[in-house]
Amino acid sequence: MKAEIIAVGSELLVPGRSETNALYITGKLREVGVTVTARVTVADDLELLTSAFRGALSRADVVIATGGLGPTEDDLTREAAAAAIGRGVRRDASLLEGLRARFARYNRVMAPVNEKQADVIEGAVVLPNVRGTAAGQHVETEGRLLFLLPGPPVEMQPMFDGQVLPLVAERAAGAVLRTRVLRIASMSESDVEQAVAPLYKTFTNPGTTILSNPGHVELHLTAEGTSAEEAEARIEELARGMRERLPGRIYSEDGRDLPTVVGALLRERKLTLAVAESCTGGLVAARLTEPAGASEFLERGYVTYSNRSKVDLLGVDPALIERAGAVSEEVARAMAEGARRTAGVDVALAITGIAGPGGGTPDKPVGLVYLAMAGTLGERVRRAHFPGDRERIRHQASQASLEMLRRALLGLPAA
Amino acid sequence: MKAEIIAVGSELLVPGRSETNALYITGKLREVGVTVTARVTVADDLELLTSAFRGALSRADVVIATGGLGPTEDDLTREAAAAAIGRGVRRDASLLEGLRARFARYNRVMAPVNEKQADVIEGAVVLPNVRGTAAGQHVETEGRLLFLLPGPPVEMQPMFDGQVLPLVAERAAGAVLRTRVLRIASMSESDVEQAVAPLYKTFTNPGTTILSNPGHVELHLTAEGTSAEEAEARIEELARGMRERLPGRIYSEDGRDLPTVVGALLRERKLTLAVAESCTGGLVAARLTEPAGASEFLERGYVTYSNRSKVDLLGVDPALIERAGAVSEEVARAMAEGARRTAGVDVALAITGIAGPGGGTPDKPVGLVYLAMAGTLGERVRRAHFPGDRERIRHQASQASLEMLRRALLGLPAA
Numbered sequence: 001m002k003a004e005i006i007a008v009g010s011e012l013l014v015p016g017r018s019e020t021n022a023l024y025i026t027g028k029l030r031e032v033g034v035t036v037t038a039r040v041t042v043a044d045d046l047e048l049l050t051s052a053f054r055g056a057l058s059r060a061d062v063v064i065a066t067g068g069l070g071p072t073e074d075d076l077t078r079e080a081a082a083a084a085i086g087r088g089v090r091r092d093a094s095l096l097e098g099l100r101a102r103f104a105r106y107n108r109v110m111a112p113v114n115e116k117q118a119d120v121i122e123g124a125v126v127l128p129n130v131r132g133t134a135a136g137q138h139v140e141t142e143g144r145l146l147f148l149l150p151g152p153p154v155e156m157q158p159m160f161d162g163q164v165l166p167l168v169a170e171r172a173a174g175a176v177l178r179t180r181v182l183r184i185a186s187m188s189e190s191d192v193e194q195a196v197a198p199l200y201k202t203f204t205n206p207g208t209t210i211l212s213n214p215g216h217v218e219l220h221l222t223a224e225g226t227s228a229e230e231a232e233a234r235i236e237e238l239a240r241g242m243r244e245r246l247p248g249r250i251y252s253e254d255g256r257d258l259p260t261v262v263g264a265l266l267r268e269r270k271l272t273l274a275v276a277e278s279c280t281g282g283l284v285a286a287r288l289t290e291p292a293g294a295s296e297f298l299e300r301g302y303v304t305y306s307n308r309s310k311v312d313l314l315g316v317d318p319a320l321i322e323r324a325g326a327v328s329e330e331v332a333r334a335m336a337e338g339a340r341r342t343a344g345v346d347v348a349l350a351i352t353g354i355a356g357p358g359g360g361t362p363d364k365p366v367g368l369v370y371l372a373m374a375g376t377l378g379e380r381v382r383r384a385h386f387p388g389d390r391e392r393i394r395h396q397a398s399q400a401s402l403e404m405l406r407r408a409l410l411g412l413p414a415a
Numbered sequence: 416m417k418a419e420i421i422a423v424g425s426e427l428l429v430p431g432r433s434e435t436n437a438l439y440i441t442g443k444l445r446e447v448g449v450t451v452t453a454r455v456t457v458a459d460d461l462e463l464l465t466s467a468f469r470g471a472l473s474r475a476d477v478v479i480a481t482g483g484l485g486p487t488e489d490d491l492t493r494e495a496a497a498a499a500i501g502r503g504v505r506r507d508a509s510l511l512e513g514l515r516a517r518f519a520r521y522n523r524v525m526a527p528v529n530e531k532q533a534d535v536i537e538g539a540v541v542l543p544n545v546r547g548t549a550a551g552q553h554v555e556t557e558g559r560l561l562f563l564l565p566g567p568p569v570e571m572q573p574m575f576d577g578q579v580l581p582l583v584a585e586r587a588a589g590a591v592l593r594t595r596v597l598r599i600a601s602m603s604e605s606d607v608e609q610a611v612a613p614l615y616k617t618f619t620n621p622g623t624t625i626l627s628n629p630g631h632v633e634l635h636l637t638a639e640g641t642s643a644e645e646a647e648a649r650i651e652e653l654a655r656g657m658r659e660r661l662p663g664r665i666y667s668e669d670g671r672d673l674p675t676v677v678g679a680l681l682r683e684r685k686l687t688l689a690v691a692e693s694c695t696g697g698l699v700a701a702r703l704t705e706p707a708g709a710s711e712f713l714e715r716g717y718v719t720y721s722n723r724s725k726v727d728l729l730g731v732d733p734a735l736i737e738r739a740g741a742v743s744e745e746v747a748r749a750m751a752e753g754a755r756r757t758a759g760v761d762v763a764l765a766i767t768g769i770a771g772p773g774g775g776t777p778d779k780p781v782g783l784v785y786l787a788m789a790g791t792l793g794e795r796v797r798r799a800h801f802p803g804d805r806e807r808i809r810h811q812a813s814q815a816s817l818e819m820l821r822r823a824l825l826g827l828p829a830a
Binding site: 010011013014015019023024026027030035036037038039040041042043045047048051052054055058059209275277280281282283284285286288289290291292294295298299300301302303304305306308309312313342343355356357358390391394 | 429452462704707709716718721
C-alpha cells in the first residue's frame with residue numbers, strides 16, 4: 001500500500017522549517033507496512049492545494065493532510081479537499097455546538113469566522129480533537145482513504161495514533177514493518193561495511209542500510225512480517241550475525257546514545273567518575289548529564305581550558321606542559337591521573353587536543369586529540385586525529401572518550 | 416513568481432531524513448524574490464514522478480528537481496520530466512565522450528548502463544557538473560522554467576548558485592528579498608509581541624513574524640525591494656523602532672548566538688571568566704567553547720555536580736549547603752564567589768537548580784534555578800522557574816546565565 005502526505009501552510013515553506021508531522025507519520029506508517037511514496041508541502045492557496053489533493057488521490061491508496069483546518073481565511077484544507085473529490089461541505093450542528101461551548105467555557109463570544117471550523121465534507125466522518133478546536137475528517141473516495149488532520153503536533157499525533165493508524169493498518173491487512181538501529185562508535189563506515197556486507201547481502205528481508213554520522217555509524221535493519229513477532233525474529237537473526245562480525249563494537253540496539261549507555265554501566269557497577277576536559281570544553285560532562293540520573297556516578301567535571309587550570313586543579317607538572325606541550329600523551333595521562341586523585345573517584349577521563357580552526361602546527365595539526373583514562377578500570381591512552389570542523393572534532397573526541405570508557409567497563413581491549 | 420521543488424528518491428522518504436536541498440534552494444530563491452509555494456518528495460517510480468512533474472508545471476513558474484540523475488535503473492528523473500512535457504530524449508555525444516574520458520582517467524571501463532547519464536531532453540540545455548558524472552538540464556516549456564539537478568548537495572549547490580539562480584533571478588526581474596533576525600533572550604514571546612506589535616503592524620513591507628524558541632525569541636523581518644540596498648534600508652527603519660521598544664533586549668541581529676555575542680564582549684573588554692555549574696553539568700562551558708577563540712577569556716569551568724565538589728573546589732561552606740540546600744540563592748552566590756576567587760578571574764558565573772524529572776519538592780519544584788554572578792562587573796543573582804523537560808530547563812538556564820553576563824557587560828540593569 002502506498003501513502004502520500006500533504007503538509008499545508010505557507011509558514012512551512014520558509015528555510016529552516018523541518019517537517020515534523022510528515023516524519024512522524026512516515027515512521028508510524030512504515031510500522032504497519034505502508035510506504036510513503038511522496039510527501040508535499042503546499043502554501044495556503046486554494047488552487048495549489050486542490051491540485052495537490054487531486055494529484056495525491058490519483059496516485060496513492062492513503063492520503064493524509066495536516067494543517068489548514070483553523071478558522072482564518074488562510075485555512076483552506078477543507079474547501080480544497082472537497083473540491084478535489086467533487087463534493088460539497090455541510091456545517092455540522094454538533095461540531096458547531098461544541099465550538100460554542102468551548103468559547104463559552106472561557107467566557108468568550110465566538111466570532112462568526114470560527115463557524116467554518118464546523119464545516120465537514122459531504123460523507124466524511126468527523127475525527128474528534130480533544131486538544132484543540134480543529135476537528136479532523138476522514139472520507140473514502142474511489143477506494144482511497146483521505147484524512148484531514150490539524151497541524152500542531154500535539155493535536156495531530158494522538159489523533160493519528162488513535163483514529164487514523166488503526167484504520168490504515170486494517171486496510172494494509174497484515175504486513176508489519178519493524179526497524180532496529182545498531183550503533184557503533186569506534187569504526188569507520190567502510191570498516192563496518194566491510195565487516196557486515198558479506199552477511200547482510202545474503203538477506204533480502206530484513207533489508208540493511210548503513211548511515212554514517214560524525215562519531216558513530218548506524219546499521220538500520222528493517223524487516224517485514226505478517227506479525228510484529230515475525231518481523232522482530234527476522235531482525236534478531238541478522239543482528240545476531242552482525243554482533244559476531246562486530247564483536248564488542250555495537251554499543252546500542254535500542255535507540256540509546258553513547259552517554260546514556262555509559263551512564264547506565266557506571267550506575268550498575270556503582271563506580272564514580274570525574275572528567276577533565278580541555279578542547280571539548282565541558283561537552284563530555286554536558287552530554288553525560290543530559291539524561292537524568294547522572295548524579296549517581298558523576299562526582300565532578302573540570303574544564304581546564306588554560307594551562308594554569310591544569311596545574312592548579314589537576315596538579316599537572318608545569319614543567320611537563322612546558323616540555324611535552326599541553327596537547328600531548330603525557331599531559332593527557334597526567335590530567336586523568338590528577339582528576340582521579342583530586343576528585344577521589346574510581347575512574348577519570350581526560351581530553352586534550354586542538355579543535356581548530358586555529359592553533360595547528362605541522363607536528364600537531366588541527367584535529368589531533370589525546371584521550372586518557374585512569375583509575376580502577378586500568379590506564380588507557382589514545383592518540384586520535386579527527387577530520388572535519390571544530391564542532392565535528394569536539395563531538396568525535398567526546399564520543400571516542402566515552403567509547404574508551406565503555407570498552408573498559410565491559411572488559412574489552414582498547415579499540 | 417512562484418517556484419516548486421521536487422526532491423526525487425525513495426531514500427528520502429524514510430523517517431529522520433531532512434530536506435537539505437529543498438531548504439537550501441528555498442532560502443536562495445527568497446533572496447531573489449521568488450516564493451516556493453510547494454515542495455514535494457517523490458519515490459523512484461516513473462508514474463509517480465511523471466505525475467509530480469505535470470502537477471508542478473501546471474502551477475509554478477519555476478520547477479526545480481533534485482536527484483534521480485544517476486546511472487541506475489532507479490534513476491528516472493530524465494524520463495519522467497520528458498514524459499511530463501511530451502518530449503523525447505536524445506543521447507548527447509559530447510556528454511557521452513566526457514563520461515568515457517572520466518572513466519578512462521580512473522582506468523576503468525564504462526559499463527553500458529552509464530550511457531544513460533548522457534540522455535538529454537529534446538531542446539534542453541546541458542548544465543555541466545564539475546564535481547560528478549550527473550549533468551544537469553534546463554528546459555523551457557510553455558513559459559515555465561524546468562531545471563533538473565543532481566541530488567548530492569556538494570554537486571547540486573554550486574550548479575544551483577552558478578547556473579540556475581542567475582537565470583531565475585533575471586526572470587524574476589528585480590524584486591529582491593532580504594531577511595534579518597533579531598534575537599531576544601530574556602523575554603517571553605507574548606511580552607515581545609506586546610512591545611513591538613503596535614509598531615510592526617503599521618508596516619506591510621517589511622513583514623514581521625515572531626518565533627518562540629526555548630530560551631530565546633526571534634523577530635524575523637523580511638523586506639522586498641528593487642535592490643538589496645532598498646530592502647536593507649526598509650528593514651533598518653523597522654529594526655530601529657524595535658530597538659527603541661526593546662531597549663537593551665536584542666542581543667543579536669546578525670545570526671550570532673548568545674555564547675558568541677558574550678564571548679566577543681569578554682574579548683573586547685579583556686575580561687577573564689570562570690563558570691561553576693551544577694544542574695547544567697558543563698553546558699555553559701561547552702556552549703562558550705563552541706566558537707573558536709574561547710581560550711582568550713575562559714580560564715576554566717567547574718562542573719560541581721556533587722555537594723562535595725562544591726565544597727572542595729569552590730570553598731562553599733558545607734554548613735551553608737546543609738542549612739539552605741544546594742539549590743538556593745545563598746549557595747549560588749557562594750559558588751560564583753568561590754569560582755571567582757579560586758580561578759583568579761575577573762568574572763564568574765554560577766548555576767544551581769533542579770533539572771528534573773526527579774528531585775523536585777513543593778518548595779523547590781523541578782525547573783527552579785538560581786543564577787549568580789560575582790566579580791568586577793558587580794554581584795547579581797536571579798531566581799528563575801523554567802518550564803519544560805530536562806533538556807529545555809538546562810538550555811534555558813544556560814541562556815539566562817549568559818544573558819545575565821551580557822547585560823552586566825553592557826552596563827544594563829538586571830533583567
